[in-house]
Structures are given as structure tokens and as C-alpha cells.
Amino acid sequence: MTTAARGAQAPAVLVLEDGRSFRGRAYGAVGETFGEAVFSTGMTGYQETLTDPSCHRQVVVMTNPHIGNTGMNDEDAESSRIRAAGCVVRDPARTPSNWRSARSLDEDLRAQGVVGISGIDTRALTRHLRENGTMRAGIFSGAAVAEEAALLDRVRSAPPMSGADLTAEVTTRSGYVVPAVGTKRFTVVVIDLGVRGSTPHRLARLGAEVHVLPASATPEEVAAPEPDGVFLSEGPGDPGTADHPTALVRQVLERGTPLFAVGFGHQLLGRALGFPTRKLKHGHRGGNQPVQARNESGTWTGGKVEITSHNHGFAVDAPLDGVTETPYGRVEVSHICLNDSVVEGLRLLDRPAFSVQYHPEAGNGPDEPGQLFDRFTSLMEAERA
Incomplete structure (x- = not known):
């Protein structure tokens, strides 16, 4: 070519x-x-x-x-x-x-x-x-x-992005392990849908032994390391085509294992919860996208605003206000984009799972959302206790 x-x-x-x-x-x-x-x-x-x-x-x-x-x-x-x-x-x-x-x-x-x-x-x-x-x-x-x-x-005549199933073209061919930095505190399974290289190392610096598995992994393979948590990575393509990893998400939710999903993984969590996904007109890409978090009172007024790194062209369609009942309990939208009100995060209220559409590992971009990794470790600690 x-x-x-x-x-x-x-x-x-x-x-x-x-x-x-x-x-x-x-x-x-x-x-x-x-x-x-x-x-x-x-x-x-x-x-x-x-x-x-x-x-x-x-x-x-x-x-x-x-x-x-x-x-x-x-x-x-x-x-x-x-x-x-x-x-x-x-x-x-x-x-x-x-x-x-x-x-x-x-x-x-x-x-x-x-x-x-x-x-x-x-x-x-x-x-x-x-x-x-x-x-x-x-x-x-x-x-x-x-x-x-x-x-x-x-x-x-080139294929469009809508309907494109690209996960198999970017996922790892075989699983590998990134050792914990310092004392091992957790075991985390990363489902590689197109994971960014900095993400497993960010988890390892928090004391996690990280098992990166291909998107084709079976539920048994995900459960084999006895993970304290599961991380669903970023990736390309149309989330509406990723049926197998969406089924994996449902298995994780049913087991009650703490789950943190970002980017493409956030879209698959949305699908697993029953929300539709859609293609955006021009998407969000770059390290300067403003995102607002829902505040403690459950409203958007006065919620913290973060400048975040994005790379996505699809979004989850979920109600921006209130709580939605799903097969896995109550769910609320936790973050929205201030440019166009696109859903930027989901929070499960009855299970230890949450997601964001943006990239919290700051590669490239600001490090403000790095606290989400701390939230993930807190969920794993709470479940272990």
C-alpha cells in the first residue's frame, strides 16, 4: 500500500x-x-x-x-x-x-x-x-x-467506522502479566480492547499485579487469576459490534467483582446495562475536553469540572438526570461533557462498578482524573474487607 x-x-x-x-x-x-x-x-x-x-x-x-x-x-x-x-x-x-x-x-x-x-x-x-x-x-x-x-x-468504497468490529485487530494475541511495583496489594485483570501502554503500568504502581487478557478471553480465563478487580480498556470501532466482551462484562457484574471501565470499555458497560450506543457527529479527541462530575447532592449544579483526555467517536445514550433501574441494580450518569452533554461516566449504585468515557491515565493529557484509579483500589479494598 x-x-x-x-x-x-x-x-x-x-x-x-x-x-x-x-x-x-x-x-x-x-x-x-x-x-x-x-x-x-x-x-x-x-x-x-x-x-x-x-x-x-x-x-x-x-x-x-x-x-x-x-x-x-x-x-x-x-x-x-x-x-x-x-x-x-x-x-x-x-x-x-x-x-x-x-x-x-x-x-x-x-x-x-x-x-x-x-x-x-x-x-x-x-x-x-x-x-x-x-x-x-x-x-x-x-x-x-x-x-x-x-x-x-x-x-x-472504503469501509465506514459504523459497524466496524476492530477489537480483534488491536487486542493482544496472548495474555501477559505486569508485576506490581513494590508490595503486591491486588490482582487485576485487564480486558484488552486496545489498551494504552501506560494503563497497566499505572495500575501496577498502585500495587496491582496486572493480568492483561485478549478480548476473546472466556469467563473462566477472566476468573482464573482470582482477580480483586477487572479493568475494561479503551479501544477502536463500533461498540455495537463487540458482543463477546459485552457478555464478559455481564459475567463480571453478576459475580460482583469490582469493575472499572474506560473509553470503549465504558461504552460496553453501557451496553451490558441495557443502554444503546450511538455514533457522534465528530467525536471527542485531544487532551483538553471539559467534563463535569455529578456532585454529592445528585445534581449537576456546582459539580467539579475536570480537563480530560479523549479519543472516541461513539457514546452511551443514558438519562442524564435521575436513576435508572437495570438488571444489575440502579445506575446513574456520573459525568457529562460540557461541550455537548455527552455521557462521560456511569456509576452503579448497587454493585462495585463504574466507568468514564475519557482516559484517566493522562497519556496524553492532564493528570486531574488520576484519582479514579484510587477509587478503583478503594472498591477492591472494600470488597475484600
């Missing part, structure tokens, strides 16, 4: 499925790629964003105009490689400058065969996606640009 040849001066074009196109220069590998065009509003953290498994099969548009100035390092990646299908920037850094930089973003894109485009008006592209919604896109560079008459049809 791509070549690794340097294409800094090669012509490139980004074509959206509604027919709009943007011309620029090749950035990264030369060739072609297809995916869902989305925009990420973070001013920093492009390495974490591009390596996040939740970006699988997405063409990521960076809204910050200057990208690549801190290069790429060997510490901040959220997986073993770049997961995004394509990268769109306006003004790439000519030379990275950071004491941890090992190479440039352009070098990593080329080495991993990821096609990108630079030199386009990303502000205009972002406005277009905000107004018209995320849509399929293709990036073409080098010789592929000459076939312009056929490019739109090729973009429209």
Missing part, C-alpha cells in the same frame, strides 16, 4: 467522501491510505495520540498548526507502533528539539509505512468536519495523485 521512500517534496491530496479535497505535500511514507477522518484538538501529545490503538483505521487531523517540534522518543508511545491510518498536519517541524527526542515524526511515519500529508489548511478541514461530521477519507501521494478522477470512488 505504501513505500518508505522519502516524500517531503512529493505532491499529495486528501480526498473526503463528500467530494472536498485538500492539496499539500507528502509527509511520512509515499503511497495511499484510507480511514475515518477525525480531528484531535491537543496542542501537544501527538506521539501518544498516533500510537493509541483507539486511532486504528483513522486519519488523524492535528488542529495545532505546528506538529513534530519535540520529535519522537522511546518512552511516550501508547503501543508498539503508530496505529493511526494517516496523519494530517499543517506545518511540520523541520528539526525536532527536545532532550528526549530520538528521531523525527516524519522518520517514524516513513519507517512504519504510514502515509501523511502536510501543508494544508487544517483549520478549514477541521471546520468542515465539525460542520459535516467525521467521514471516510483517503490520502494519496506520489504517483497516486495522477489518478485524481478515480480517487473519490476509491474513498467511498
Whole structure:
């Protein structure tokens, strides 16, 4: 699909499925790629964003105009490689400058065969996606640009994100264990739906021996380590297709094991509780999304506001006010997004389980929501007692 040849001066074009196109220069590998065009509003953290498994099969548009100035390092990646299908920037850094930089973003894109485009008006592209919604896109560079008459049809023939079952493409092939840091306090099973690399290590620093299992794990395999808690990870795709891991969630709820779900996992908890999920018009991506928590009185007025890191295009539809009766007891919405009132968290009142839509491990983004991991450990301590 791509070549690794340097294409800094090669012509490139980004074509959206509604027919709009943007011309620029090749950035990264030369060739072609297809995916869902989305925009990420973070001013920093492009390495974490591009390596996040939740970006699988997405063409990521960076809204910050200057990208690549801190290069790429060997510490901040959220997986073993770049997961995004394509990268769109306006003004790439000519030379990275950071004491941890090992190479440039352009070098990593080329080495991993990821096609990108630079030199386009990303502000205009972002406005277009905000107004018209995320849509399929293709990036073409080098010789592929000459076939312009056929490019739109090729973009429209690419698979859409709605209905996409991508969990099997990003989950670990076999289970592995991350040892607890210091004294072991808990055993936690992580169901890998596309887990970010920093998450198991965040749990390990809390004293958890972390058993990471593939999304295809059976209920018996989840129960085998005798976990004190189960963590349901982030991931890509349409939650409406993830029937097996949703069934696993129901098994965990029935056993009464403390459960903490984030991102895609939050959406699957919503499904397990009987709530529908839906695709958002343009989703939430970036490390600067405002989320409000329900306060102690059960109302939103005066609730704490956190700035959070997001990477999702689907949401749970649940009543924002009041309590809902489900097969697993009473449930309330615990967090909402202040930009569009999307459900950002669920709290079970009769079982030890809760979820948030955003990423509390701060990779990339602020560390304010890190207290959610402490809440998870408190649930495990209470159940053990």
C-alpha cells in the first residue's frame, strides 16, 4: 500500500467522501491510505495520540498548526507502533528539539509505512468536519495523485467506522502479566480492547499485579487469576459490534467483582446495562475536553469540572438526570461533557462498578482524573474487607 521512500517534496491530496479535497505535500511514507477522518484538538501529545490503538483505521487531523517540534522518543508511545491510518498536519517541524527526542515524526511515519500529508489548511478541514461530521477519507501521494478522477470512488468504497468490529485487530494475541511495583496489594485483570501502554503500568504502581487478557478471553480465563478487580480498556470501532466482551462484562457484574471501565470499555458497560450506543457527529479527541462530575447532592449544579483526555467517536445514550433501574441494580450518569452533554461516566449504585468515557491515565493529557484509579483500589479494598 505504501513505500518508505522519502516524500517531503512529493505532491499529495486528501480526498473526503463528500467530494472536498485538500492539496499539500507528502509527509511520512509515499503511497495511499484510507480511514475515518477525525480531528484531535491537543496542542501537544501527538506521539501518544498516533500510537493509541483507539486511532486504528483513522486519519488523524492535528488542529495545532505546528506538529513534530519535540520529535519522537522511546518512552511516550501508547503501543508498539503508530496505529493511526494517516496523519494530517499543517506545518511540520523541520528539526525536532527536545532532550528526549530520538528521531523525527516524519522518520517514524516513513519507517512504519504510514502515509501523511502536510501543508494544508487544517483549520478549514477541521471546520468542515465539525460542520459535516467525521467521514471516510483517503490520502494519496506520489504517483497516486495522477489518478485524481478515480480517487473519490476509491474513498467511498472504503469501509465506514459504523459497524466496524476492530477489537480483534488491536487486542493482544496472548495474555501477559505486569508485576506490581513494590508490595503486591491486588490482582487485576485487564480486558484488552486496545489498551494504552501506560494503563497497566499505572495500575501496577498502585500495587496491582496486572493480568492483561485478549478480548476473546472466556469467563473462566477472566476468573482464573482470582482477580480483586477487572479493568475494561479503551479501544477502536463500533461498540455495537463487540458482543463477546459485552457478555464478559455481564459475567463480571453478576459475580460482583469490582469493575472499572474506560473509553470503549465504558461504552460496553453501557451496553451490558441495557443502554444503546450511538455514533457522534465528530467525536471527542485531544487532551483538553471539559467534563463535569455529578456532585454529592445528585445534581449537576456546582459539580467539579475536570480537563480530560479523549479519543472516541461513539457514546452511551443514558438519562442524564435521575436513576435508572437495570438488571444489575440502579445506575446513574456520573459525568457529562460540557461541550455537548455527552455521557462521560456511569456509576452503579448497587454493585462495585463504574466507568468514564475519557482516559484517566493522562497519556496524553492532564493528570486531574488520576484519582479514579484510587477509587478503583478503594472498591477492591472494600470488597475484600
